[in-house]
Amino acid sequence: MLLPFGTGGGNSAIKMLEKITVDIFNDSSQNLLEKKGLKKTKLRLELIQHFKEAKHAQAYSDLKQALVSDVDKSTLYRNLSIFEEVGLIHGINDHTGVTKYALGSEPSSGHGHAHFVCECCETVYCMNGTTELQFEMPHGFKPKNVQTIIKGICANC
Amino acid sequence: MLLPFGTGGGNSAIKMLEKITVDIFNDSSQNLLEKKGLKKTKLRLELIQHFKEAKHAQAYSDLKQALVSDVDKSTLYRNLSIFEEVGLIHGINDHTGVTKYALGSEPSSGHGHAHFVCECCETVYCMNGTTELQFEMPHGFKPKNVQTIIKGICANC
DNA sequence: TATTTAAATGCAACTCTGTTGCATTTGTAA
DNA sequence: TTACAAATGCAACAGAGTTGCATTTAAATA
Numbered sequence: 163m164l165l166p167f168g169t170g171g172g173n174s175a176i177k178m179l180e181k182i183t184v185d186i187f188n189d190s191s192q193n194l195l196e197k198k199g200l201k202k203t204k205l206r207l208e209l210i211q212h213f214k215e216a217k218h219a220q221a222y223s224d225l226k227q228a229l230v231s232d233v234d235k236s237t238l239y240r241n242l243s244i245f246e247e248v249g250l251i252h253g254i255n256d257h258t259g260v261t262k263y264a265l266g267s268e269p270s271s272g273h274g275h276a277h278f279v280c281e282c283c284e285t286v287y288c289m290n291g292t293t294e295l296q297f298e299m300p301h302g303f304k305p306k307n308v309q310t311i312i313k314g315i316c317a318n319c
Numbered sequence: 320m321l322l323p324f325g326t327g328g329g330n331s332a333i334k335m336l337e338k339i340t341v342d343i344f345n346d347s348s349q350n351l352l353e354k355k356g357l358k359k360t361k362l363r364l365e366l367i368q369h370f371k372e373a374k375h376a377q378a379y380s381d382l383k384q385a386l387v388s389d390v391d392k393s394t395l396y397r398n399l400s401i402f403e404e405v406g407l408i409h410g411i412n413d414h415t416g417v418t419k420y421a422l423g424s425e426p427s428s429g430h431g432h433a434h435f436v437c438e439c440c441e442t443v444y445c446m447n448g449t450t451e452l453q454f455e456m457p458h459g460f461k462p463k464n465v466q467t468i469i470k471g472i473c474a475n476c
Numbered sequence: 477t478a479t480t481t482a483a484a485t486g487c488a489a490c491t492c493t494g495t496t497g498c499a500t501t502t503g504t505a506a
Numbered sequence: 507t508t509a510c511a512a513a514t515g516c517a518a519c520a521g522a523g524t525t526g527c528a529t530t531t532a533a534a535t536a
Contacts, residue, residue: 201503201512222493234515239494241513255412259522260493276452278460291454293467295433297446302474303435309468310450317459358483358532379522391486396523398484416493417522 186250186265187214198248205231209241210250219254219262219277219286254286256311262286268307277309280316287316343407343422344371355405362388366398367407376411376419376434376443411443413468419443431465437473444473 184197191210195202208231213220220228225238242263245251249267256262256279266288276289293310341354348367352359365388370377377385382395399420402408406424413419413436423445425431433446450467 203503203513205514235493236495236516237514253414255414255416257410257412257418259412259416259418261414261416276454278456278462281463287460289454289457291452293450293453295448295469296450297433297448299435299469300446300474303444303471305435305469305471306438307470309470311466311468312452312456312462313464313466314460314462317457360484360532362485392522393487393524394485 186267194250198250200244200248205229205233205237206241209245213251213263213265216264217287219264219288221260221262223260224262254288254309254311256284256286257313258284264288268309275310276312278312278314278316280319281313282315282319285316285318343424351407355407357401357405362386362390362394363398366402370408370420370422373421374444376421376445378417378419380417381419411445411466411468413441413443414470415441421445425464425466431467433467433469435469435471435473437476438470439472439476442473442475 184194186194189197191207191214192202194210195206200206208229209225212225212228222235222238222242225242226233226235229238242251242253246253246263251263251265252268253261253263254277256277264286275292278287278289279285280287289312293308295305295308299305341351343351346354348364348371349359351367352363357363365386366382369382369385379392379395379399382399383390383392386395399408399410403410403420408420408422409425410418410420411434413434421443432449435444435446436442437444446469450465452462452465456462
């Protein structure tokens, strides 16, 4: 499963710099933080590196376990929020109720990309296909973004 | 927004009776419980009635607040699990991290129905259109069920 | 109708996710 | 080197959801 293509574009008021387009999958971690106007701390560099190497979406618990830096819970959560706002990562919600994150920003209109959730090992993978609405919305409902969750059995199970 | 059409079919080992097909939207609450082999307690009857009247998906907190019966947390959660296993309701996970439930069972193959999540009021609505995969799965991945989450602004916001 | 029993409920204690306020530390620009 | 905003750590917290166990209740049986 290939990872999604990402384009910048958060929606908060952190910095104007965040609008700058980056190539999340090719730029260096240093560059990404710089372009987004975020300070290059040890944790953040390690976090981005980890996301780049991750084969599937990461929950807080996965990150806490994988990171060398002994980071505080609040700091890690805060960085996940910031990274998401800034478009470096995107969150995915499966049936387990815990949010998992993967590299790349969420596309923001019409169609979105899909995630595969393994029913067996609960791993979440990003798919590189996109999905589009195949039916009409009821009156008054304005869709902005479509996310598809495919449940099934993954290649490792 | 119309509610989804439901067909029975849980996947646990609670009772063989659960395989019996019911018409969730027309059968009486009494009948539904009976056909599923569940005892007709005051709480369950009220719960089903509430789901029938609900205009959108219900989280634990919504139910706790809406129900006349002063039910314990564990009892309510246990009933939600049972109802879901038995195919009376299905859970939906949006970005808020709390599971919301709506009447009807989740379809179990190929395509699934869609949910609309309002970015403003966080209400979840069931849509009656279905979605299908528009791309090929990577080798080794076996899809069983597709759920679509549409984020946007609802008719009330 | 009274008896019996498995299913359902209530209670208490707990785990885990995620958040917030505030003091301290650190990256970076001047 | 200094200074300041940003980032971190700490502590305390709220809420979702779970589990074991004692008690109660629905409903089948006598």
